[in-house]
């Protein structure tokens with residue numbers, strides 16, 4: 362399985378920020394060490410998609426609505442993202458769960474919508490600090506993952522991103538052993554739910570991945586890549602992470 366690096370720009374990026382994507386394109390080879398997806402804000406998707414047209418980089422959205430169209434002011438459907446040139450979409454990011462009250466049920470509907478529109482969903486899950494302190498991290502993540510997929514969900518091109526909420530944007534990361542354990546637990550749920558297909562799904566780690574810790578994190582067994590927030594905004598940081606990928 363090829364490593365996947367996904368960059369989540371969150372609510373950052375104006376037109377001028379597309380220069381970072383152009384810088385990335387200039388610096389990577391035709392076959393970089395990882396698959397690359399950049400998720401800029403929705404306002405930049407169409408132009409970002411044109412920018413990467415002949416480069417080995419895909420463009421993704423950061424969220425989608427469960428419906429394909431309708432009276433949902435301010436929302437964007439998976440079909441619209443696809444139409445704008447995206448090929449992937451993040452669903453269930455902890456900031457959406459926290460700031461927009463997205464429940465597992467809502468996330469499950471968005472996951473189904475992403476697949477319906479032909480987008481590769483990047484499903485985010487992760488425990489809170491309180492859950493980890495109570496020794497409930499693994500059970501909380503297992504439950505969240507399970508409930509974030511509908512019974513009939515078909516995992517076409519699904520990617521799962523394990524992002525402990527307390528590690529996002531804080532500079533703190535779990536111990537390597539904790540990352541490995543969680544990735545094993547996530548893999549077990551995926552196989553329970555999806556059978557052999559569950560064994561093929563990439564599981565990313567996310568939360569304060571930086572050039573100086575990427576090499577270690579990406580070499581851990583079971584870690585199929587990274588979802589990168591802050592360090593994806595500047596091309597040199599993102600490139601350093603790409604260069605830190607250990608050869609397997």
Ligand code: PGA
Nearest residue numbers: 529530568569589590591
């Ligand atoms: P961070 O964000 O790399 O800035 O911690 C990760 C994410 O929220 O996806």
